[in-house]
Every structure is written in C-alpha cells, then in structure tokens.
Amino acid sequence: MGKAIDPATVSQTVVVQGLGFVGAAMAVAVANAVDARGLPSFDVIGVDLNNATGNKRVNSINSGVFPFETVDASIIKSTEDAVKRGNLRATTDNGVIGAADVVLVSVNLDITSVDDTDPSVNFAPFKSAIHTLGENIKKGVLVIVETTVPPGTCVNVVKPILDEHLTERGIDPDSVLVAHSYERVMPGAEYLDSIINFWRVYSGITQTAADGCEAFLSKIINVKDYPLTRLQTTFASETAKVLENSYRAVNIAFMEEWGRFAEEVGFDLFEVIDAIRKRPTHSNMRQPGFGVGGYCLTKDPLFAKLAAKDMFHLNGHDFPFSSQAIKINRDMPLVTLSKLRKYFGGSVGKKKILLMGISYRQDVGDTRYSPSEKFTAQALREGAVVSLHDPFVKYWDEMQMAVSGNLPDPGSFDAIVFAVPHHDYSNIDFKHWLSTCGSCLIFDANNVLTSNQRSTLEDMGYTLLSIGRG
Ligand SMILES: NC(=O)c1ccc[n+]([C@@H]2O[C@H](COP(=O)([O-])OP(=O)(O)OC[C@H]3O[C@@H](n4cnc5c(N)ncnc54)[C@H](O)[C@@H]3O)[C@@H](O)[C@H]2O)c1
Numbered sequence: 001m002g003k004a005i006d007p008a009t010v011s012q013t014v015v016v017q018g019l020g021f022v023g024a025a026m027a028v029a030v031a032n033a034v035d036a037r038g039l040p041s042f043d044v045i046g047v048d049l050n051n052a053t054g055n056k057r058v059n060s061i062n063s064g065v066f067p068f069e070t071v072d073a074s075i076i077k078s079t080e081d082a083v084k085r086g087n088l089r090a091t092t093d094n095g096v097i098g099a100a101d102v103v104l105v106s107v108n109l110d111i112t113s114v115d116d117t118d119p120s121v122n123f124a125p126f127k128s129a130i131h132t133l134g135e136n137i138k139k140g141v142l143v144i145v146e147t148t149v150p151p152g153t154c155v156n157v158v159k160p161i162l163d164e165h166l167t168e169r170g171i172d173p174d175s176v177l178v179a180h181s182y183e184r185v186m187p188g189a190e191y192l193d194s195i196i197n198f199w200r201v202y203s204g205i206t207q208t209a210a211d212g213c214e215a216f217l218s219k220i221i222n223v224k225d226y227p228l229t230r231l232q233t234t235f236a237s238e239t240a241k242v243l244e245n246s247y248r249a250v251n252i253a254f255m256e257e258w259g260r261f262a263e264e265v266g267f268d269l270f271e272v273i274d275a276i277r278k279r280p281t282h283s284n285m286r287q288p289g290f291g292v293g294g295y296c297l298t299k300d301p302l303f304a305k306l307a308a309k310d311m312f313h314l315n316g317h318d319f320p321f322s323s324q325a326i327k328i329n330r331d332m333p334l335v336t337l338s339k340l341r342k343y344f345g346g347s348v349g350k351k352k353i354l355l356m357g358i359s360y361r362q363d364v365g366d367t368r369y370s371p372s373e374k375f376t377a378q379a380l381r382e383g384a385v386v387s388l389h390d391p392f393v394k395y396w397d398e399m400q401m402a403v404s405g406n407l408p409d410p411g412s413f414d415a416i417v418f419a420v421p422h423h424d425y426s427n428i429d430f431k432h433w434l435s436t437c438g439s440c441l442i443f444d445a446n447n448v449l450t451s452n453q454r455s456t457l458e459d460m461g462y463t464l465l466s467i468g469r470g
Pocket residue numbers: 017018019020021022023047048049053054057106107108109125128129130132146147148149183184185186187295296
C-alpha cells in the first residue's frame with residue numbers, strides 16, 4: 001500500500017463502495033483529479049466485500065495494479081501512480097466509510113436471472129450495501145449512487161434506509177445529501193478516458209444534493225469540453241440510464257431479422273448499413289452480430305418494467321420492446337450454431353470448433369453473460385469439441401475452461417468461428433496461419449475480419465460464412 005499523503009494537501013476523502021469494473025476505474029479517475037496547484041484533490045479509499053473476489057480486487061489496487069485486464073495503458077499507469085503517491089488505497093474494512101466526505105456507490109444490482117420468464121430485481125445485496133453506509137457515514141456526507149438502478153430506487157430504497165440508520169444514530173438525515181449520476185464507462189482502449197472525457201448526467205434528491213454532485217463531478221470530469229447535464233429528479237436520471245441502454249439493446253435486436261434476410265437473399269448487409277449511416281440521423285445504426293453480452297445490456301432493459309410493477313404498482317407498463325430485445329439478443333449466438341449445424345449436414349457432434357473470442361466485447365477480458373457462453377454451452381451439449389482463443393482471457397471462470405492466448409495449429413479444426421472483434425484478429429495473417437489447415441470452415445459471426453482478410457481467405461479457397469452476409 002502507498003504511504004498516506006499529507007491530509008493538508010487534499011480537500012476531501014472519497015470512499016468508493018464496490019471495486020468492480022466501474023468502481024475501480026472511478027476510484028482511479030477520482031485519485032487522478034488535481035487542484036489548481038496541481039496537487040491531488042482527493043484522498044480515495046476503495047471498499048469491497050471481505051470475500052475472495054473483494055480481497056483480490058483490494059489487494060491488486062494496494063499493490064498498484066489495476067484489478068482488471070485492460071489494453072488502456074493510462075488506467076494502468078494512473079493506478080500505479082496514485083498508489084505510489086499515496087492517495088489511492090483499498091480495504092474490506094467498512095470502518096473507513098466514517099471518514100468519507102463523499103461516497104460513490106458502485107456496487108452491483110442484479111436481476112434474478114434473465115432466463116426467467118418472470119425475472120425480479122435481487123435487491124438484497126444492494127440494500128445491504130446501503131445499510132452499511134447508513135451505519136457508518138458521518139453527518140453532511142454526499143452519497144452519489146452510480147449503480148444502474150430501477151427508476152425510483154434513490155427515493156424509495158436508498159433514502160429510507162439511510163434515514164432509518166441516521167435517525168437511530170442521532171444524525172439529522174437531511175444533513176446527508178443523496179445524488180444520482182450513472183456511469184457510461186467503457187472498459188476497453190479508452191477505459192479511463194470514458195470517465196474523464198465524457199458527458200455525464202446527474203441529479204439530486206434535493207437541490208443541495210444536486211449542487212454538491214455537480215461541484216464534485218466538476219473536479220473529476222473535463223466539464224469544459226463535456227458539460228454535465230442536470231436532470232430535475234433522480235427518477236429522471238435513473239430512467240435516463242435505463243432508457244439509454246434499452247434503446248441500444250432494442251436497436252441491436254432490430255437488426256437481427258435484417259441479417260437473416262441478407263444471408264438468405266445473398267447480399268452484404270454491412271454494405272447497406274454503411275450506406276444508411278451516411279445519413280446523419282442514422283449514423284449510429286447497429287449491425288447484426290454474434291450476440292449481446294456483458295453486465296448491462298443484458299439486464300438494464302428490464303429495469304423499467306420491474307420498477308413499474310414492483311416499485312410503482314402500475315398496470316399496463318410492460319415495455320414489450322425491451323423484453324423482446326432481451327430475448328432476441330440472448331438467443332442470437334444460437335443462430336451461428338444453427339448455421340454450423342446446417343453446414344455440417346445437421347449436426348455439430350464430434351466437430352472440432354475453434355472459437356475466437358470469449359469476452360463480451362472487443363478488447364476487454366470481461367466474460368460476464370458473454371454470447372460465447374451460450375454458444376459454447378450448447379455446442380458442447382450437442383457433442384462438439386470446442387477450443388478457445390482470446391487475447392484477454394486466460395481461464396474462463398463461467399465455463400471452467402482453459403483459453404489459449406496463442407493462435408493454435410489450425411490443422412485439426414473443422415471450423416474456426418470469429419465471435420469477438422478483438423483488434424488483434426484484424427491483424428491475423430491467414431496466408432501464414434492457415435498454411436497447414438486443410439479445408440476448415442471459416443465463420444465470421446461478428447464482422448470481425450477486414451475486407452482484405454476476407455479476400456485472402458476466398459483467394460485461398462476457404463469456405464467463408466458470415467452473419468449478415470449472404
Ligand atoms: N461494467 C460496465 O461497463 C458498466 C458500465 C456502466 C454502468 N455499470 C453499472 O455499474 C454498476 C457496477 O458494475 P460493475 O461492472 O462494476 O459490477 P461488478 O460486479 O464488477 O462490481 C461490483 C463490486 O461491488 C462489490 N460489492 C457488492 N456489495 C458490496 C458492499 N456491500 N460493499 C462493498 N462492495 C460491494 C462487489 O464485490 C464487486 O466487486 C452496475 O450497476 C452496472 O450495471 C457498469
């Protein structure tokens with residue numbers, strides 16, 4: 001752990017509760033902030049649970065190592081620098097929460113299971129985190145909820161729990177400010193930048209809380225180039241996050257049926273999409289692919305529906321588009337599998353498949369709810385022999401399978417499936433790598449290969465199948 005810096009040089013202590021993909025990155029971003037004199041603005045303490053995962057993350061930060069595999073050199077360096085400087089450390093001891101002037105809540109809030117026909121929000125661990133805050137925070141603290149929550153959570157869940165503890169402890173509940181500002185962090189090449197140089201939405205339960213949140217965020221985010229957006233209520237900003245992710249999930253799901261159409265008719269849907277994207281109103285059009293994974297898009301679109309039912313007891317707000325998008329996106333990897341089945345005459349049994357990419361998105365090592373999981377689990381059930389490659393994952397915890405980071409000898413595979421557009425894959429020299437491969441099928445399931453790579457493969461006589469291309 002780095003030596004403690006002189007408290008006189010920092011104005012505030014910030015505790016980040018939850019050191020996951022979001023909290024760990026936010027802790028580094030806050031520790032990076034400097035005042036007009038160029039001195040660190042905050043003393044940052046990360047807190048996580050005293051379990052195997054929590055301790056691993058805490059120990060990693062304390063040794064100056066960002067706890068997640070990343071290609072972002074700036075987050076790696078900033079973690080090391082902040083720990084050396086002494087204004088970033090981590091612990092599993094909740095006692096440190098008592099020292100906080102600002103608490104950032106970055107814990108997880110899950111849905112029971114997206115495979116359930118009637119999923120519900122698993123509030124217990126989140127509520128437990130808020131109880132811990134209520135037991136430890138001091139008078140006057142600013143609590144900013146960054147966790148993605150169902151609309152209504154700050155007012156109906158967070159505030160009552162805090163009030164109960166504060167009243168019990170003889171602290172005026174109104175002295176504690178509760179704000180909401182959701183994360184748009186993008187683990188990947190721009191991990192740290194996606195916090196500091198990016199637009200932010202925020203709100204407060206009271207005007208004073210919103211003002212406090214604005215003042216705090218303004219010290220961390222480059223608000224000159226990326227001005228903050230204040231919404232009038234926490235209901236509005238909680239909804240903004242959920243709607244933002246639902247919008248994206250629905251757009252991805254919408255492209256699915258067009259991909260199937262292009263494949264059947266025999267044209268290139270990516271060419272069509274590129275043409276449409278030239279129109280500014282359609283520039284962010286999505287494209288067909290292997291599937292949708294990760295922690296957010298697989299659950300957030302259900303939060304509005306669940307809030308309407310369980311928090312506001314409203315009828316007739318079922319958000320059918322969002323529910324349908326979750327289902328379509330979840331089943332997408334099975335389309336690739338069904339195409340392989342068809343290619344191999346009805347079964348993938350005993351077929352040797354090399355799956356290129358297991359993380360949920362390009363250039364990250366996060367495998368939570370990865371589409372590759374659904375694909376692999378089903379392919380194994382059907383008797384296929386699946387080998388795995390990913391530059392960012394050494395061992396796949398969810399599937400308990402080893403993953404290679406080196407390109408294997410391709411000679412023994414019946415099919416090589418490109419599932420994740422990791423940057424490394426666009427640099428594969430197929431002439432060299434496939435020189436020993438007889439006649440395996442190449443399947444581009446996620447627009448991974450460049451047009452040059454596609455031409456090379458065709459020139460070499462390989463059968464190339466693709467999602468979105470006929
Ligand atoms: N991962 C992303 O890219 C991303 C982007 C934007 C928003 N979000 C949202 O941010 C939130 C956090 O996501 P994440 O990916 O970091 O999740 P995560 O599961 O990686 O991290 C959550 C961390 O909180 C810890 N935790 C849980 N209860 C705790 C407690 N009582 N005290 C201390 N620590 C506790 C867990 O041990 C874990 O380390 C979620 O709501 C998510 O939807 C995530």
